[in-house]
Amino acid sequence: MRKKSIAALMLATAMTISAMPALAEVITSQDGTIADEDLGWEKPDETVTFHVYAGDGDPEEFAADEDGGKAFMDNWLLEHMNVAFDWQVMVGDMTERLNLMLTDGSYPEIITWMPDDMANKFIAQGKAVDLTPYLEKMPNLTRRLGNYLNLMKNEDGDIYKLPINWGFNPNVAGQDFGVRYDYWLELGKEKMYETPAEWIEVMKEILANHPTNEAGQTTYGCTSDNQGKNFLYAMLGAYGFVTSGVNGYKIDDDGTYKHWLNTEDGLEFSKLVNQMFREGLIDPDFQSVDYETYTSKETNGQVLGNVGTWWYAWTGGHQKWALDEGENYNKEKRIANVAVHGDGVDFADTTLLTANFIGSYRMIITDKASEEQIENIVKFLDWEASEIGTFILGFGPPMEENVWKITEDGTWLFDDVIMDVDRKEDSYHPVKDGHGGLKYDMAIAGQWLRDDDLSDFTQIDPRVDRVSVYDYWPINPEDGSFADEGINISWGDYASRVEAKDTTMYTTVFDAYDPITDIKTNIEDAVTAGWAEIITADSEEACVAAFETLRDDCNSMGLDELTAYYEASYEKNLKIFNGEE
Amino acid sequence: MAFGRKHAVVSQEEASRYVKYEKKKGALAKSLRTQKEIWIISFLALAWVILFCYVPMAGNIIAFYQWFPGQSLANSKFVGLDNFTRFFKLPAFKTVMRNTLVISGLSLTVGFMAPIIFALLLNEIQNRLFKKVVQTISYLPYFVSWVVVASIMLFLLGTEGAINQFLMWIGFLDKPINYLSRADMFWGILTTANIWKGLGWSAIIYISAITGVDQELYQAGAVDGLGRFGKVWHITIPGILPTIVVLFILGIGGILNAGFEQQLLIGTASTQKVYEVIDTYVYKYGIQQGNYTFGTAVGLMKSIFGFFLVWLTNYISGKVLDLRIF
Incomplete structure (x- = not known):
């Protein structure tokens, strides 16, 4: 009986001691490095x-x-x-x-x-x-x-x-014209491209060097998961058109709004995107691709660049490769985000990166x-x-x-x-x-x-x-550069070129029963369909014809009314912001 | 002398009409008396239909107002027919109507005939096991959702899809065709997908009707020298004609329902001008903009038009074929 009591006592003690760390863990997991009185609550x-x-x-x-x-x-x-x-x-x-x-x-x-x-x-x-x-x-x-x-x-x-x-x-990048950095290095070029046209030439060389991925699938420069609109937004950003809050306006110094369809820049970048498609840089299935397919095409090396939102290149690119390849991962194997400017546009005037x-x-x-x-x-x-x-x-x-x-x-x-x-x-x-x-x-x-x-x-x-x-x-506190070599590669040709533009004042409200909302929806609809026609046109002439048709359609739908609405909204926001209203 | 309707001197015609009225008046009461068990069983279903199908119809009243969810009707602005006329005034109205009528038309012609032909062919199969297997396989696609169908179509019809791979392999094509971005192919692709998905299921009712045709008629036909095709043409089809007519009359009421999910899933920006139908249009301009009264107005319009077509088709069928539903 006594032996049994001793054994029971020892067992209980052992169990208690073994539970102590768990108890201690429970206590300390709720303790932090800030006292309650310092919370400000x-x-x-x-x-x-x-x-x-x-x-x-x-x-x-x-x-x-x-x-x-x-x-x-x-x-x-x-x-x-x-x-x-x-x-x-x-x-x-x-x-x-x-x-x-x-x-x-x-x-x-x-x-x-x-x-x-x-x-x-x-x-x-x-x-x-x-x-x-x-x-x-x-x-x-x-x-x-x-x-x-x-x-x-x-x-x-x-x-x-x-x-x-x-x-x-807080983002460094917004819209970009990205490229597989390791493949870009193979080209031996001294300087990174600066315009969409230069991106096209670089991408053509890369695709010529890497016509298929490891699975034998044809490679492309970019794809889309929103019916090609990412190409439009990227081009609008490169040419200095505001997209946040409004849909593609350039604002002159005198405050005049010009929709991209009514500008020469709009025609120029439309022709560039059409050229991208005709020369095989755009995935021909771009209208049927969803987000998961988009990123998997980047991961499996079928898409070797990115035109559009910057983080697509990350989630499908090096973030996946780094996890999959572990210690064998090479930091140069990534789709670098690169800022470009349209012809006649300074980097400072681009709107690739915006902030609302x-x-x-x-x-x-x-x-x-x-x-x-x-x-x-x-x-x-x-x-x-x-x-x-x-x-x-x-x-x-x-x-x-x-x-x-x-x-x-x-x-x-x-x-x-x-x-x-x-x-x-x-x-x-x-x-x-x-x-x-x-x-x-x-x-x-x-x-x-x-x-x-x-x-x-x-x-x-x-x-x-x-x-x-x-x-x-x-970052490196001494000079503010990114501490990680990979991040410097990803953003080396972005952070040094552009800063975020504050587009808060362009925020515009549309009421469900206001006829202007119908006009906006009509035009958005027309642009969605018309932009796809511009991209997939068989020739430059057909592309120009599609552009002009879209321009005329949108103008006849009330684009000038919509423009006036955006202008009035901006002015009103500015006054409210400054406390004048 | 006439001293009260009941006892008035009336004509034979009037008398027979009166008798019919009396018969009708008494029929319901008699039915309730003699078939009360069936009425009790049916009561819940009837109550469900009244509560969930007929009572909500009163909500259509919002089609005539500028109403927001949460707002009472009394506080909403009465706009009359504005929501209806808005639909006709939208720029893409003609394109939307064209697409709707074409897609529905294909469904009511090609899509309607396909299950009938399939049922007739299936009836000709002698091997019972094979017939059952084919029938079972044929209606499996009915249970596949359109999301999965869209993925299958991308797998088959994409630039690197199975069909392009095969056609290039046999040398029929030099370069792949992007079928899903071709506006000239969209209606055909959509109709094919609809037929593939609904063929087997829709054929069930025709197969059932065919089994109801008197077998002695086939024997008599054989005696008269009818071959296989002759029997189908002169015996089977006339035998299932009432079924065909009934389903057609019911189907024509949905002529303005040309799909919704299929268009959103399979359609692309390049095919928007051929896939935009009333339901996708209303979704964009009604639901997505939070303008529910517009969606209600268009839905009401579709229902009235569909009802009228059903009535008209029923009337014509009654006159021409002596077959009618009501």
């Missing part, structure tokens, strides 16, 4: 719960929480801030869902990530709370938004909605919220807008196990392991996600977190730049 006595509809998503997947980030952030918010989220996502188009919610009144107190026009619908029907009286309780938000907050005002000067995912564009500070999505507090709930929501929104709030909600709390922590001298230090950008897919994203990064974002400043007139992020790790809640780039 007054912890309420009772738990505050926010009921939020946040758009399209799989609720089962969200609840399953495979990366554990939701559970982590739920625990952290409860423990350190006494806040909880009832975060609702639903399968299906958010606009359709919101329309149904409007009909049956089944929306919660907060709706975020909603399209701007849906926010306006809710406001027009009196379903949104007037935030104007609460602005003085949101000093962080008003400070960081600055004059851009004025653009949220309605005709009466009141604010009912807030932007989400706002801020300056207020973005396209909004957040509202609905009439379902009680006065007490509104006060709590406003308080949290202001905390979210604070520098520390943005960082915690974006990256998860600062701690040793996470991608960032706060050192004793107050630096917001990123983990060394994430400095290897080729390993982002396993060293950065899963760790951040697992610590609750971007699980809950109501009106977050998702873009560039930098030190400027509106924000103070001087404490961010000096080894990284262009930090946003989505991404970051390691």
Whole structure:
């Protein structure tokens, strides 16, 4: 009996000791490198719960929480801030869902990530709370938004909605004319191409050297997943036409808007794209390709360049190759993003990279919220807008196990392991996600977190730049160049050539019942079909004929009316921004 | 002397009409009395039809207003027929109508005949096992979604698709054809895809009708010297004619429904001018713009037009063939 007691005691002790590390882990996994009193949040006595509809998503997947980030952030918010989220996502188009919610009144107190026009619908029907009286309780938000907050005002000067995912564009690249860098090196050229025409000549040489991929498939210079519109946007950017908010206008010094169809530049780049198609640089199946097929064609080496949005070349290119090839991966094997300019256009006048500070999505507090709930929501929104709030909600709390922590001298230090950008897919994203990064974002400043007139992020790790809640780039603090050799290759011929253009003032609102909306849709439709005809025309003459037909059609549909509408919208935005209205 | 309708002196014609009326009046009550079990069984289905098919029709009223979801009708602006006339005024209206009528027309002609011919051919197969296998395989595509069909078509018809590979291999083509971007081929491709997908399923009802034809008629036909084709032409087709007519009458009501998913999935920018039909147009100008009243107006218009066509076809069929649904 005594032996049994001793054995039981030893077993219990062993079990207790073995459980200690787990217990210790549980305790420390919620402890970070910031004290609660430094959060800038007054912890309420009772738990505050926010009921939020946040758009399209799989609720089962969200609840399953495979990366554990939701559970982590739920625990952290409860423990350190006494806040909880009832975060609702639903399968299906958010606009359709919101329309149904409007009909049956089944929306919660907060709706975020909603399209701007849906926010306006809710406001027009009196379903949104007037935030104007609460602005003085949101000093962080008003400070960081600055004059851009004025653009949220309605005709009466009141604010009912807030932007989400706002801020300056942190990206280095926008639209580009990319090339397989290792194949470009084989050509032995001293200087990288600078114009679309030069890109065509370089790509022809590369395709001649590499006519098929390893699987024997014919290679091409580029493809598309949006009916060829990426070629149009890239060309518009190279020639200095604004696309963000408007659809391809060049604005003269005297403020006159000119649509690309009514310019010689438009004809010139149309002929260039047609030449690309006729000379075999464009994948002939470009009209039937979706995003997955697009990236797989880059991954398998069938597409050797990129004309359009920069990150397509990354997700299908070196990000995949680096993971697949591991230590054998050669950094020069990537599709480099290259900025080009149209003939007669300076690099400084291109619009390849643009920035819309207020973005396209909004957040509202609905009439379902009680006065007490509104006060709590406003308080949290202001905390979210604070520098520390943005960082915690974006990256998860600062701690040793996470991608960032706060050192004793107050630096917001990123983990060394994430400095290897080729390993982002396993060293950065899963760790951040697992610590609750971007699980809950109501009106977050998702873009560039930098030190400027509106924000103070001087404490961010000096080894990284262009930090946003989505991404970051390691740099050499001495000269500001990218620390990673691969990134320097990717962006060496972009960052040095162009900077982002602020296109916020071009944001234009269209009402469903306004005839101008029909005109806009008609023209967009015509351009979609007409642009495909321009690309696939059999000869240059046929291309010019298709261009002229499209131009005449659009002009007869009311292009001048639409132009006047965009002009008036811009002027109005400018006045509102400057507080003149 | 007439001293009350019931006891008035009436003509024979009037009397027979009155008798018919009395018969009709009593028929429902009699049915409820003598077939109450069937009525009880049918009650739920009838209630479902009334609740979900007829009651929502009242919602068509928004077609005459400028209405937003969540807004009451009383607070909405009455616009009369504006939503209807907007459809006719949109620039691509003529192209949209042409595409709709062509695609529907192909469906009502080629697409309608194909299952009949298939059923007739299937009926001629003597080997029962083979016949069953063919029939089963034929209606499997019906259960495949259009998303999968679009992928199959890309696999077959893409520039590097199976058909181009084969034709180039046998020397028929020098360079591949991008079938899915050819506007001149779109209607044929779409009709073929529709037939492939619906052939077997649509043939089921004709196969069932063929089995209902009296076998003695075939024996009599053989005695009269009819060959295989003669039997089909003179016995089988007349035997299933009522089925054909009924399905045609019902089918013509959907002449303005020329598809939606197929166009969005298979269509490209190059084929937009031939694939844009009423439903895709309304989706773009109605649903995507959040203008639900426009979508309702066009839907209502389609329904009224379709109903009129069904009535007209039923009337003509009654006059010419003495076959009618109602």
